[in-house]
Amino acid sequence: MGVGVVLWAALLVAATALHAGFQLTVTALTYPALVEVEETRFARAHALHSRRIVPLVALVYGTVVVTCLGALVTAPGAVAVWVAAAASAVAVLVTALRAAPLHGRLGRHGPDAALLTALTRADRVRTAAALAALVAAVVHAAGF
Template sequence: MRGEDGRIDATHALLAAAALHAGFQAVVTAVVYPALVATPARDWAAVHAAHSRRITRVVAVVYGSVVAAWGWALATLPLSPWLGVALAGSVLTGAATAFSAAPTHARLGRLGPRPELLARLVRADAVRLAGAALTLGGAAGALG
Protein backbone atom coordinates (compact mmCIF):
# COMPACT_ATOMS: atom_id res chain seq x y z
CA MET A 1 0.00 0.00 0.00
CA ARG A 2 2.87 2.32 -0.71
CA GLY A 3 3.55 4.54 -3.65
CA GLU A 4 6.82 4.62 -5.56
CA ASP A 5 8.34 6.88 -2.91
CA GLY A 6 7.53 4.37 -0.15
CA ARG A 7 4.67 6.34 1.36
CA ILE A 8 1.06 5.25 1.48
CA ASP A 9 -0.81 7.06 -1.27
CA ALA A 10 -4.42 8.13 -1.68
CA THR A 11 -5.24 5.45 -4.26
CA HIS A 12 -4.16 2.66 -1.93
CA ALA A 13 -5.98 4.27 0.99
CA LEU A 14 -9.14 4.43 -1.11
CA LEU A 15 -8.74 0.79 -2.11
CA ALA A 16 -8.33 -0.25 1.53
CA ALA A 17 -11.38 1.74 2.62
CA ALA A 18 -13.41 0.37 -0.31
CA ALA A 19 -12.41 -3.19 0.58
CA LEU A 20 -13.35 -2.63 4.22
CA HIS A 21 -16.71 -1.22 3.16
CA ALA A 22 -17.44 -3.98 0.63
CA GLY A 23 -16.64 -6.65 3.22
CA PHE A 24 -18.82 -4.96 5.82
CA GLN A 25 -21.67 -4.57 3.35
CA ALA A 26 -21.43 -8.22 2.29
CA VAL A 27 -21.75 -9.33 5.91
CA VAL A 28 -24.76 -7.06 6.44
CA THR A 29 -26.39 -8.43 3.28
CA ALA A 30 -25.63 -12.11 3.87
CA VAL A 31 -25.86 -12.35 7.66
CA VAL A 32 -27.18 -9.32 9.53
CA TYR A 33 -30.29 -8.39 7.56
CA PRO A 34 -31.50 -11.97 7.02
CA ALA A 35 -31.32 -12.48 10.79
CA LEU A 36 -33.13 -9.19 11.38
CA VAL A 37 -35.86 -10.03 8.86
CA ALA A 38 -36.34 -13.45 10.50
CA THR A 39 -36.87 -11.91 13.94
CA PRO A 40 -40.30 -12.82 15.37
CA ALA A 41 -42.61 -9.81 15.81
CA ARG A 42 -42.76 -10.35 19.58
CA ASP A 43 -38.96 -9.87 19.80
CA TRP A 44 -38.68 -7.16 17.17
CA ALA A 45 -38.41 -4.04 19.33
CA ALA A 46 -35.57 -5.36 21.48
CA VAL A 47 -33.68 -6.98 18.60
CA HIS A 48 -33.97 -3.95 16.31
CA ALA A 49 -32.93 -1.56 19.08
CA ALA A 50 -29.89 -3.73 19.90
CA HIS A 51 -29.00 -3.96 16.21
CA SER A 52 -29.21 -0.19 15.83
CA ARG A 53 -27.02 0.45 18.88
CA ARG A 54 -24.38 -2.05 17.86
CA ILE A 55 -24.15 -1.34 14.15
CA THR A 56 -23.94 2.44 14.54
CA ARG A 57 -20.39 2.24 15.89
CA VAL A 58 -19.27 -0.03 13.06
CA VAL A 59 -20.97 2.13 10.43
CA ALA A 60 -19.20 5.20 11.82
CA VAL A 61 -15.79 3.55 11.43
CA VAL A 62 -16.48 2.05 7.99
CA TYR A 63 -18.20 5.05 6.43
CA GLY A 64 -15.75 7.40 8.16
CA SER A 65 -12.82 5.59 6.55
CA VAL A 66 -14.47 5.82 3.13
CA VAL A 67 -15.18 9.55 3.52
CA ALA A 68 -11.62 10.20 4.75
CA ALA A 69 -10.10 8.24 1.87
CA TRP A 70 -12.29 10.11 -0.62
CA GLY A 71 -11.25 13.42 0.90
CA TRP A 72 -7.61 12.52 0.40
CA ALA A 73 -8.18 11.10 -3.09
CA LEU A 74 -10.21 14.04 -4.36
CA ALA A 75 -7.71 16.53 -2.94
CA THR A 76 -4.64 14.86 -4.45
CA LEU A 77 -5.57 12.73 -7.46
CA PRO A 78 -6.82 13.61 -10.93
CA LEU A 79 -10.29 12.16 -11.56
CA SER A 80 -9.57 9.22 -13.86
CA PRO A 81 -12.31 7.06 -15.38
CA TRP A 82 -11.66 4.35 -12.76
CA LEU A 83 -11.93 6.86 -9.93
CA GLY A 84 -15.13 8.10 -11.54
CA VAL A 85 -16.52 4.55 -11.36
CA ALA A 86 -15.47 4.29 -7.72
CA LEU A 87 -16.99 7.68 -6.93
CA ALA A 88 -20.27 6.67 -8.59
CA GLY A 89 -20.36 3.56 -6.41
CA SER A 90 -19.78 5.56 -3.25
CA VAL A 91 -22.43 8.12 -4.19
CA LEU A 92 -24.89 5.29 -4.93
CA THR A 93 -24.18 3.66 -1.57
CA GLY A 94 -24.42 6.91 0.34
CA ALA A 95 -27.67 7.88 -1.35
CA ALA A 96 -29.24 4.47 -0.70
CA THR A 97 -28.25 4.76 2.94
CA ALA A 98 -29.38 8.35 3.45
CA PHE A 99 -32.60 8.26 1.45
CA SER A 100 -33.81 4.70 1.96
CA ALA A 101 -32.06 2.48 4.50
CA ALA A 102 -31.72 4.98 7.36
CA PRO A 103 -35.29 6.34 7.12
CA THR A 104 -36.62 2.80 6.77
CA HIS A 105 -34.79 1.74 9.92
CA ALA A 106 -36.35 4.69 11.71
CA ARG A 107 -39.83 3.65 10.56
CA LEU A 108 -39.16 0.04 11.53
CA GLY A 109 -38.17 1.26 14.98
CA ARG A 110 -41.47 3.14 15.32
CA LEU A 111 -43.87 0.80 13.51
CA GLY A 112 -42.34 -2.63 13.92
CA PRO A 113 -41.54 -5.29 11.33
CA ARG A 114 -43.96 -4.36 8.57
CA PRO A 115 -43.40 -6.57 5.50
CA GLU A 116 -43.30 -3.61 3.11
CA LEU A 117 -40.67 -1.87 5.25
CA LEU A 118 -38.54 -4.99 5.54
CA ALA A 119 -38.73 -5.44 1.76
CA ARG A 120 -37.69 -1.80 1.26
CA LEU A 121 -34.76 -2.28 3.63
CA VAL A 122 -33.59 -5.38 1.79
CA ARG A 123 -33.85 -3.58 -1.59
CA ALA A 124 -31.87 -0.61 -0.28
CA ASP A 125 -29.29 -2.99 1.07
CA ALA A 126 -28.91 -4.68 -2.34
CA VAL A 127 -28.26 -1.25 -3.85
CA ARG A 128 -25.67 -0.53 -1.16
CA LEU A 129 -23.91 -3.83 -1.83
CA ALA A 130 -23.81 -3.08 -5.57
CA GLY A 131 -22.47 0.40 -4.84
CA ALA A 132 -19.79 -0.95 -2.50
CA ALA A 133 -18.73 -3.50 -5.13
CA LEU A 134 -18.62 -0.78 -7.78
CA THR A 135 -16.47 1.37 -5.52
CA LEU A 136 -14.10 -1.50 -4.84
CA GLY A 137 -13.82 -2.35 -8.53
CA GLY A 138 -13.20 1.26 -9.48
CA ALA A 139 -10.59 1.71 -6.76
CA ALA A 140 -8.83 -1.48 -7.85
CA GLY A 141 -8.91 -0.35 -11.47
CA ALA A 142 -7.43 3.01 -10.48
CA LEU A 143 -4.26 1.23 -9.39
CA GLY A 144 -3.70 0.29 -13.02
Template sequence: MSLTEPGPWLLVVAAAHLGFQLTVDLVVYPALGDTTDDAWDEAHARHSRRIAPLVGLLYVPLVALLAWTVAVEPQAVGTWLATVGGALAVVTTAALAAPMHGRLAAVAPAERRDLLRTLDRVDRVRTAGAVVCLAGAVLLAG
Protein backbone atom coordinates (compact mmCIF):
# COMPACT_ATOMS: atom_id res chain seq x y z
CA MET A 1 0.00 0.00 0.00
CA SER A 2 1.31 3.39 -0.94
CA LEU A 3 0.54 6.94 0.11
CA THR A 4 -0.67 7.58 -3.42
CA GLU A 5 -3.61 5.27 -2.72
CA PRO A 6 -6.62 6.20 -0.56
CA GLY A 7 -6.32 3.25 1.88
CA PRO A 8 -3.73 4.64 4.31
CA TRP A 9 -5.38 8.05 4.34
CA LEU A 10 -8.81 6.54 4.92
CA LEU A 11 -7.41 4.53 7.81
CA VAL A 12 -6.05 7.68 9.49
CA VAL A 13 -9.19 9.74 8.95
CA ALA A 14 -11.55 6.90 9.94
CA ALA A 15 -9.56 6.38 13.17
CA ALA A 16 -9.67 10.12 13.91
CA HIS A 17 -13.40 10.13 13.20
CA LEU A 18 -14.02 7.26 15.61
CA GLY A 19 -11.95 9.02 18.29
CA PHE A 20 -14.01 12.16 17.77
CA GLN A 21 -17.30 10.22 17.93
CA LEU A 22 -16.30 8.39 21.10
CA THR A 23 -15.33 11.70 22.72
CA VAL A 24 -18.67 13.26 21.81
CA ASP A 25 -20.60 10.16 22.88
CA LEU A 26 -18.79 9.48 26.15
CA VAL A 27 -17.64 12.95 27.27
CA VAL A 28 -19.28 15.88 25.49
CA TYR A 29 -22.93 14.83 25.49
CA PRO A 30 -22.90 13.59 29.09
CA ALA A 31 -21.38 16.94 30.14
CA LEU A 32 -24.10 18.80 28.25
CA GLY A 33 -26.68 16.58 29.93
CA ASP A 34 -25.30 17.58 33.34
CA THR A 35 -25.60 21.30 32.56
CA THR A 36 -28.02 23.15 34.81
CA ASP A 37 -31.01 24.90 33.28
CA ASP A 38 -29.66 28.36 34.09
CA ALA A 39 -26.31 27.62 32.37
CA TRP A 40 -27.80 25.72 29.42
CA ASP A 41 -28.09 28.47 26.81
CA GLU A 42 -24.46 29.54 27.08
CA ALA A 43 -23.09 25.98 27.40
CA HIS A 44 -24.99 24.77 24.34
CA ALA A 45 -24.04 27.84 22.31
CA ARG A 46 -20.35 27.31 23.20
CA HIS A 47 -20.61 23.63 22.27
CA SER A 48 -22.18 24.47 18.91
CA ARG A 49 -19.53 27.07 18.08
CA ARG A 50 -16.66 24.77 19.04
CA ILE A 51 -17.88 21.52 17.50
CA ALA A 52 -18.86 22.81 14.04
CA PRO A 53 -15.28 23.39 12.78
CA LEU A 54 -14.24 19.95 14.03
CA VAL A 55 -17.11 18.29 12.21
CA GLY A 56 -16.02 20.03 9.01
CA LEU A 57 -12.38 19.10 9.52
CA LEU A 58 -13.31 15.43 9.85
CA TYR A 59 -16.32 14.95 7.61
CA VAL A 60 -15.03 16.75 4.50
CA PRO A 61 -11.90 14.59 4.18
CA LEU A 62 -13.82 11.48 5.24
CA VAL A 63 -16.38 11.92 2.45
CA ALA A 64 -13.65 12.78 -0.08
CA LEU A 65 -11.59 9.74 0.88
CA LEU A 66 -14.59 7.44 0.72
CA ALA A 67 -15.39 8.73 -2.77
CA TRP A 68 -11.76 8.27 -3.85
CA THR A 69 -11.72 4.75 -2.41
CA VAL A 70 -14.93 3.79 -4.22
CA ALA A 71 -13.47 5.16 -7.46
CA VAL A 72 -10.18 3.25 -7.28
CA GLU A 73 -11.04 0.12 -5.28
CA PRO A 74 -14.71 -0.63 -5.98
CA GLN A 75 -14.17 -4.40 -5.82
CA ALA A 76 -12.87 -4.43 -2.23
CA VAL A 77 -15.22 -5.43 0.61
CA GLY A 78 -13.41 -2.96 2.89
CA THR A 79 -14.33 -0.14 0.53
CA TRP A 80 -18.03 -0.82 0.88
CA LEU A 81 -17.90 -1.50 4.60
CA ALA A 82 -16.10 1.81 5.17
CA THR A 83 -18.49 3.61 2.84
CA VAL A 84 -21.62 2.25 4.52
CA GLY A 85 -20.28 3.12 7.99
CA GLY A 86 -19.09 6.56 6.97
CA ALA A 87 -22.34 7.32 5.17
CA LEU A 88 -24.34 6.21 8.21
CA ALA A 89 -22.41 8.62 10.44
CA VAL A 90 -22.54 11.54 8.02
CA VAL A 91 -26.20 11.17 7.05
CA THR A 92 -27.27 10.66 10.68
CA THR A 93 -25.41 13.82 11.61
CA ALA A 94 -26.96 15.89 8.83
CA ALA A 95 -30.48 14.49 9.02
CA LEU A 96 -30.92 14.00 12.76
CA ALA A 97 -28.19 15.30 15.09
CA ALA A 98 -27.73 18.76 13.58
CA PRO A 99 -31.47 19.56 13.50
CA MET A 100 -31.79 18.30 17.09
CA HIS A 101 -29.13 20.76 18.17
CA GLY A 102 -31.15 23.52 16.56
CA ARG A 103 -34.20 22.43 18.54
CA LEU A 104 -32.17 22.08 21.75
CA ALA A 105 -31.39 25.78 21.60
CA ALA A 106 -35.08 26.68 21.88
CA VAL A 107 -36.95 24.06 23.93
CA ALA A 108 -38.08 24.18 27.54
CA PRO A 109 -35.99 22.29 30.12
CA ALA A 110 -38.45 19.38 30.43
CA GLU A 111 -38.46 18.87 26.65
CA ARG A 112 -34.69 19.33 26.55
CA ARG A 113 -34.12 16.24 28.71
CA ASP A 114 -36.19 14.10 26.35
CA LEU A 115 -34.46 15.55 23.31
CA LEU A 116 -31.03 14.95 24.88
CA ARG A 117 -31.95 11.29 25.46
CA THR A 118 -32.94 11.02 21.81
CA LEU A 119 -29.71 12.75 20.77
CA ASP A 120 -27.75 10.22 22.84
CA ARG A 121 -29.41 7.38 20.91
CA VAL A 122 -28.73 9.12 17.59
CA ASP A 123 -25.13 9.59 18.62
CA ARG A 124 -24.79 5.86 19.30
CA VAL A 125 -25.81 5.29 15.67
CA ARG A 126 -23.14 7.76 14.52
CA THR A 127 -20.56 6.02 16.71
CA ALA A 128 -21.57 2.63 15.31
CA GLY A 129 -21.15 4.06 11.81
CA ALA A 130 -17.67 5.29 12.72
CA VAL A 131 -16.76 1.82 14.06
CA VAL A 132 -17.96 0.16 10.84
CA CYS A 133 -16.10 2.74 8.75
CA LEU A 134 -12.86 2.08 10.62
CA ALA A 135 -13.36 -1.68 10.34
CA GLY A 136 -13.70 -1.29 6.58
CA ALA A 137 -10.58 0.88 6.42
CA VAL A 138 -8.63 -1.72 8.43
CA LEU A 139 -9.86 -4.49 6.15
CA LEU A 140 -8.86 -2.44 3.13
CA ALA A 141 -5.41 -1.78 4.56
CA GLY A 142 -4.86 -5.46 5.43
Protein backbone atom coordinates (compact mmCIF):
# COMPACT_ATOMS: atom_id res chain seq x y z
CA MET A 1 0.00 0.00 0.00
CA GLY A 2 1.20 3.50 -0.84
CA VAL A 3 1.41 6.29 1.72
CA GLY A 4 -1.88 7.85 0.60
CA VAL A 5 -3.68 4.52 0.77
CA VAL A 6 -2.28 3.83 4.24
CA LEU A 7 -3.23 7.30 5.47
CA TRP A 8 -6.79 7.06 4.17
CA ALA A 9 -7.09 3.50 5.49
CA ALA A 10 -6.12 4.71 8.97
CA LEU A 11 -8.52 7.65 8.71
CA LEU A 12 -11.27 5.28 7.57
CA VAL A 13 -10.72 3.07 10.62
CA ALA A 14 -10.79 6.10 12.91
CA ALA A 15 -13.95 7.53 11.33
CA THR A 16 -15.83 4.24 11.28
CA ALA A 17 -14.77 3.56 14.88
CA LEU A 18 -16.10 6.99 15.86
CA HIS A 19 -19.33 6.26 14.02
CA ALA A 20 -19.71 2.79 15.57
CA GLY A 21 -19.05 4.19 19.04
CA PHE A 22 -21.58 6.93 18.48
CA GLN A 23 -24.23 4.47 17.26
CA LEU A 24 -23.57 2.06 20.13
CA THR A 25 -23.99 4.93 22.59
CA VAL A 26 -27.29 5.94 21.03
CA THR A 27 -28.48 2.31 21.02
CA ALA A 28 -27.36 1.39 24.53
CA LEU A 29 -27.86 4.66 26.40
CA THR A 30 -29.65 7.46 24.58
CA TYR A 31 -32.72 5.75 23.17
CA PRO A 32 -33.40 3.56 26.22
CA ALA A 33 -33.30 6.70 28.36
CA LEU A 34 -35.63 8.51 25.96
CA VAL A 35 -38.09 5.60 25.98
CA GLU A 36 -38.21 5.71 29.80
CA VAL A 37 -39.03 9.44 30.05
CA GLU A 38 -42.39 10.09 31.68
CA GLU A 39 -45.08 11.17 29.23
CA THR A 40 -45.45 14.59 30.87
CA ARG A 41 -41.71 15.28 30.39
CA PHE A 42 -41.29 13.65 26.99
CA ALA A 43 -41.80 16.70 24.74
CA ARG A 44 -39.07 18.66 26.52
CA ALA A 45 -36.70 15.70 26.75
CA HIS A 46 -37.15 14.88 23.08
CA ALA A 47 -36.68 18.49 22.01
CA LEU A 48 -33.47 18.75 24.04
CA HIS A 49 -32.21 15.45 22.61
CA SER A 50 -32.95 16.59 19.07
CA ARG A 51 -31.20 19.95 19.49
CA ARG A 52 -28.15 18.40 21.14
CA ILE A 53 -27.68 15.42 18.83
CA VAL A 54 -27.90 17.19 15.44
CA PRO A 55 -24.43 18.84 15.59
CA LEU A 56 -22.90 15.55 16.70
CA VAL A 57 -24.64 13.63 13.90
CA ALA A 58 -23.38 16.19 11.38
CA LEU A 59 -19.82 15.87 12.69
CA VAL A 60 -19.80 12.06 12.81
CA TYR A 61 -21.56 11.50 9.51
CA GLY A 62 -19.57 14.23 7.78
CA THR A 63 -16.32 12.63 8.96
CA VAL A 64 -17.45 9.21 7.73
CA VAL A 65 -18.50 10.55 4.33
CA VAL A 66 -15.21 12.40 3.79
CA THR A 67 -13.07 9.44 4.84
CA CYS A 68 -15.08 6.97 2.75
CA LEU A 69 -14.61 9.21 -0.28
CA GLY A 70 -10.90 9.62 0.42
CA ALA A 71 -10.42 5.88 0.85
CA LEU A 72 -12.40 5.16 -2.33
CA VAL A 73 -10.31 7.63 -4.34
CA THR A 74 -7.00 6.21 -3.09
CA ALA A 75 -8.02 2.53 -3.21
CA PRO A 76 -10.82 2.24 -5.78
CA GLY A 77 -10.26 -1.49 -6.27
CA ALA A 78 -10.39 -2.40 -2.57
CA VAL A 79 -13.54 -4.42 -1.89
CA ALA A 80 -13.34 -3.74 1.86
CA VAL A 81 -13.41 0.01 1.25
CA TRP A 82 -16.52 -0.38 -0.89
CA VAL A 83 -18.12 -2.48 1.85
CA ALA A 84 -17.24 0.15 4.48
CA ALA A 85 -18.62 2.92 2.27
CA ALA A 86 -21.81 0.98 1.46
CA ALA A 87 -22.44 0.09 5.10
CA SER A 88 -21.85 3.70 6.13
CA ALA A 89 -24.24 4.83 3.40
CA VAL A 90 -26.88 2.47 4.79
CA ALA A 91 -26.55 4.09 8.22
CA VAL A 92 -26.80 7.59 6.74
CA LEU A 93 -29.79 6.68 4.57
CA VAL A 94 -31.63 4.97 7.44
CA THR A 95 -31.08 8.12 9.48
CA ALA A 96 -32.32 10.42 6.72
CA LEU A 97 -35.20 8.30 5.49
CA ARG A 98 -36.40 6.58 8.66
CA ALA A 99 -35.00 7.87 11.97
CA ALA A 100 -35.24 11.60 11.26
CA PRO A 101 -38.87 11.42 10.08
CA LEU A 102 -39.72 9.30 13.14
CA HIS A 103 -38.12 11.90 15.39
CA GLY A 104 -40.20 14.55 13.64
CA ARG A 105 -43.37 12.59 14.30
CA LEU A 106 -42.37 12.00 17.94
CA GLY A 107 -41.78 15.74 18.29
CA ARG A 108 -45.28 16.47 16.99
CA HIS A 109 -47.22 13.60 18.59
CA GLY A 110 -45.36 12.70 21.77
CA PRO A 111 -44.26 9.35 23.14
CA ASP A 112 -46.17 6.98 20.89
CA ALA A 113 -45.12 3.39 21.60
CA ALA A 114 -45.26 2.34 17.95
CA LEU A 115 -43.09 5.28 16.89
CA LEU A 116 -40.55 4.57 19.62
CA THR A 117 -40.43 0.90 18.62
CA ALA A 118 -39.91 1.85 14.98
CA LEU A 119 -37.16 4.27 16.01
CA THR A 120 -35.30 1.68 18.05
CA ARG A 121 -35.55 -0.80 15.15
CA ALA A 122 -34.15 1.76 12.72
CA ASP A 123 -31.41 2.50 15.21
CA ARG A 124 -30.43 -1.18 15.38
CA VAL A 125 -30.05 -1.19 11.60
CA ARG A 126 -27.82 1.89 11.79
CA THR A 127 -25.72 0.34 14.53
CA ALA A 128 -25.30 -2.93 12.62
CA ALA A 129 -24.31 -0.97 9.51
CA ALA A 130 -21.81 1.14 11.46
CA LEU A 131 -20.24 -1.99 12.98
CA ALA A 132 -20.04 -3.65 9.55
CA ALA A 133 -18.33 -0.54 8.20
CA LEU A 134 -15.80 -0.65 11.03
CA VAL A 135 -15.01 -4.32 10.41
CA ALA A 136 -14.54 -3.65 6.70
CA ALA A 137 -12.31 -0.65 7.41
CA VAL A 138 -10.12 -2.72 9.74
CA VAL A 139 -9.91 -5.51 7.14
CA HIS A 140 -8.82 -2.95 4.55
CA ALA A 141 -6.26 -1.32 6.85
CA ALA A 142 -4.83 -4.71 7.78
CA GLY A 143 -4.30 -5.42 4.11
CA PHE A 144 -6.37 -8.59 3.86
